[in-house]
Amino acid sequence: MKHDVTMQTSEPGTENNRVVIFDTTLRDGEQSPGASMNLEEKVLIAGTLRDLGVDVIEAGFPIASPGDFEAVRAIARQIHGPQIAGLARCQQGDIDRAWEALREASNPRIHVFLATSAIHREFKLNMAKEEIVRRAVEGVAMAKAYCDNIEFSAEDAARTEPDFLAEVVERVIEAGATTVNIPDTVGYAMPEGFASLIQHLNRHVRGIEKAVISVHCHNDLGMAVANSLAAVHAGARQIECTINGIGERAGNCSLEEVVMALRTRRDYFGLATGIQTPKLFAASRLVSKVTGLQVQRNKAIVGRNAFAHEAGIHQHGMLKHQSTYEIMKPEDVGVKSNQLVLGKHSGRHAFRNWVEERGFRLSETRLEDAFTRFKKLADKKKEVFDADLEALILGNFHRQDHPWRIESVQISSGTNAIATATVALTHEPEDRRAEEAACGDGPVDALFKAIERAVGIRVRLTDYQIRGVTRGKDAQGEITASVSIQGQTYQGRAVGTDIMQASARAFLNAVNFHLTSEERVAAGEMEVVGAAK
Ligand code: KIV
Ligand code: ZN
Numbered sequence: 041m042k043h044d045v046t047m048q049t050s051e052p053g054t055e056n057n058r059v060v061i062f063d064t065t066l067r068d069g070e071q072s073p074g075a076s077m078n079l080e081e082k083v084l085i086a087g088t089l090r091d092l093g094v095d096v097i098e099a100g101f102p103i104a105s106p107g108d109f110e111a112v113r114a115i116a117r118q119i120h121g122p123q124i125a126g127l128a129r130c131q132q133g134d135i136d137r138a139w140e141a142l143r144e145a146s147n148p149r150i151h152v153f154l155a156t157s158a159i160h161r162e163f164k165l166n167m168a169k170e171e172i173v174r175r176a177v178e179g180v181a182m183a184k185a186y187c188d189n190i191e192f193s194a195e196d197a198a199r200t201e202p203d204f205l206a207e208v209v210e211r212v213i214e215a216g217a218t219t220v221n222i223p224d225t226v227g228y229a230m231p232e233g234f235a236s237l238i239q240h241l242n243r244h245v246r247g248i249e250k251a252v253i254s255v256h257c258h259n260d261l262g263m264a265v266a267n268s269l270a271a272v273h274a275g276a277r278q279i280e281c282t283i284n285g286i287g288e289r290a291g292n293c294s295l296e297e298v299v300m301a302l303r304t305r306r307d308y309f310g311l312a313t314g315i316q317t318p319k320l321f322a323a324s325r326l327v328s329k330v331t332g333l334q335v336q337r338n339k340a341i342v343g344r345n346a347f348a349h350e351a352g353i354h355q356h357g358m359l360k361h362q363s364t365y366e367i368m369k370p371e372d373v374g375v376k377s378n379q380l381v382l383g384k385h386s387g388r389h390a391f392r393n394w395v396e397e398r399g400f401r402l403s404e405t406r407l408e409d410a411f412t413r414f415k416k417l418a419d420k421k422k423e424v425f426d427a428d429l430e431a432l433i434l435g436n437f438h439r440q441d442h443p444w445r446i447e448s449v450q451i452s453s454g455t456n457a458i459a460t461a462t463v464a465l466t467h468e469p470e471d472r473r474a475e476e477a478a479c480g481d482g483p484v485d486a487l488f489k490a491i492e493r494a495v496g497i498r499v500r501l502t503d504y505q506i507r508g509v510t511r512g513k514d515a516q517g518e519i520t521a522s523v524s525i526q527g528q529t530y531q532g533r534a535v536g537t538d539i540m541q542a543s544a545r546a547f548l549n550a551v552n553f554h555l556t557s558e559e560r561v562a563a564g565e566m567e568v569v570g571a572a573k
Contacts, residue, residue, distance in 0.1 A: 059302060059313050060252060060278035061295065062096040063089050065327060066111065067127055068256075068292050069282035070100075073529040075331040076553070078440075082111040085330060086119045087401055088323050089283075093314040094122055094295075096149060098280075101127040102141040103134045109141050116145035123189065125149040130179025139186040149219075150183040152176075153193035156200040156208050169204055173211050180215040191219040193256065198224035202237055206244045213245065219252045219278060224267055227260025227290060231270035238274040254278035257293045259285060264293035269301055272311060283327040284335055284342065296320045296341040296373065304367055321374035322398060329434035332520050332531045334505070341368075347375055381426050384418035400433055417516070420537050425510040431518055431535045440532070440552040443469050444495055449544045453483040461486035463544065465494045483540060488521075488547050495551055500524045506539055519546040525554045 066082050069075065077085070082099070089097050099115040100108040112126045124145040128134035130152050142148040154165075154176045161167050167175070176192060183190045192212040197205055209220045222241070224234065238255070242248055255271040255278070257264040268279045285294030299315045306312070324342035328335050337345045347370040362369065370376075382390055391411050395402060402410065410433050417432060418424050444465050453459035462477040474494040480486030484504065492499045503522035508515040517539035522531045532549025536542035 056277075057311050058277070059272055059311050060095045060254070061093075061299065061313050061315055062098065062125070062254065062278050062280045063094040063282065063295060064098040064256075064280050064292065065089070065282040065286065065295075066115075067098040067100050068280075068288065069286040069327075069331075071288040072286045072291065072331065072333060073288075075286060075333055075531070077330055079107070079111050079114055081330045083114050083118060084401070085283075085327060086115040088319075088326055090119050090121045091316070092319045092323050093316045095314060096123040096125050096278075098125040098127065098151065100141075103128065103137040109137065112138075112141035113144070116142050116148065120146050123147040123149045125151045125191065127151045127153065128179075128183070130154045130175045130182075132182055135179070135182045135186070138183075142187070147189070148187055149189040149191055150187050151191040151193065151221075152179040152183050153195050153221075154179060155195035155225075156205060157196035158201065159199065160196050173208055176208055177211050177215045180212045180217045184216040188216075188218065190217050191221055191254065192217040193221040193223055195223055196225045197222040198229040198234060198237065199226070202240045203244070205237070206241055209241055209251075210245045210247060213247045213251045217251055219254050221254040221256050221278070221280065222271070222276070223256035223280075224258055224264075225256075227258035227264065229257070229267050230263065231266045234267045235270040235274035238271045238276050242275045252277050254280060256280035258287065259290040259292060259294075262290070264291070265297045265301065268293045268298050269309070272302070273309060283323050284333065284339075286327065286331060286333055294340075296324060300341050300368060300373065303372075317372055318374040321376075325430060326434065329430065332533050334507075334520070341373055342375075376426070381429060382414070382418070382424050384415070384424075386418070394429060395433065398430070402433070417537070421512075421514045421516075423510075423512065427509045428516055431509045431516055440549050440556060442552060443467050443555055444548055444552055446541075446544055446548060447473070449487065449541055451483045451487055451540050453486070459483045459486040461490040463487070463490045463494055465491070465548070484543060487540065487544055491544060491547055491551070495548075497525060497551060497554070499547075499551060501547075502529065504543075506543075509535065517542055519543050521546040521550050523547070523550045523554075525551070528554065528557075530554050530557075 066085060070077060086097055099112040102109040102112045116124045124142060126138040126142045128138040128150060138150050156172055161172060180190055180192050194200060194205060194208055212220060238253060253276040255268050255276045257267040279298055281293040281295040281298055283295050285291040299313050302309050302311050302313055303317060321342055324335060335342055337343050340346060381394060388411055391414060413432055444467055447464040447466050450462045458479050459482050460477060460479050464475045466473050476490045476493040478486050478489035478493060480489050488501060500523060502524050505520045507518045509518050516535050516537050518535045519542045520533050522529060530550040530553040532546040534542040534545035534549060
């Protein structure tokens, strides 16, 4: 069955100065170690991306796991406006599965990929150039049988011989690809060279005007944004990127940086995107909270220090005129001061207003649950800030309370005393209880050892962070615990005013992520695919 996509003149990419923003936070971004998201979190992020104005949401790699498949299908069903893309190798099974997940989308796109560089041809695929061309063309043709909107990616394009790349691109366009993506898969390119590659394709590929040239840059040398900008300057019209630049290894091109560079230097690029930039900061916070990947303080655009002027000389200049030291205004990207928002006397109505104003879409049950927790928090804390409410709502998303739950935790430590912890956990599916105690080098060590004994798994703590959500001695603490179990990384998070209780929850959260993914592997639900980076 063929799904027709009507291209209108206002379709992104048809106007020459319009850059299509293709967001892959949910696919390439999710490949950041420990950043896996559950279905509800993915749908929440997809809704935020739609509100932000991205043109294409890459929702996942449907053949990779049932979880990916379900996420792509749910997003295809529920999120309307942007095109919804699903990734597939140039293989019938992958493409069938991608289409099955995408078919209910109002504007679906199948994204097929195959590596083209000599190094991948020889060592990964063991295929000659002719076979690469044949398979790429077949992949596009198979996808085209389902849908008109087809993207082809030449994996490791930046290290591919330019003439061979031009040949592949020409042939996939003939086969019906409507977008041709040129990834710098290993983050090896330099801006000038990458721009020349785009120019080379523009000059030498017959029929290039029938497709949008896209770029997908990784950040291994810190060049992802620079390379993407050089490419659009040279004629590319789609940028693939992620919120906060998350992604495997050093990540992908950062959406907020590339968009704000195009907007701030419109004089130089003469290009526009459809992004509503005042929604950037909220989107960044959401992705950071959901994935547990903290944004570095000095990160461009969305870092906490991005608009902070400490030096007296800067403050003086700013007071005279904002533009002396600021090329963008905080409000252009939605940065707000951390205001005192609600208090213990605030009612449901005010709470609902706050939630809606921040763009969170919560079901009635989640809203009620969040309101109850807000009331409890307001009883404990005199002042409830924006950041408290955000932590309270989002902290609840990344919870994995299955199969182990905490029944009780007791910790004792002190000067010249040995730290000890006792925990009681329940394993709900097996209806059993485990109680353990441990001594440790400090309370956190004792606590995590006791939990490790209770669950009976070897867990190595690789990272542990506590961050005060707001100022003040009664501030909530946000705990992130990264663990390694059988060589895999899992991340758990929890928020609370009692940081030791929250630490226990975060640690157990990570263990539960491991156990639930093991259950899925055992049930044959998770296939490990040699996924693209
Ligand atoms: O980095 C890469 O090459 C990819 C492709 C699948 C686009 O992620
Ligand atoms: Zn990639």
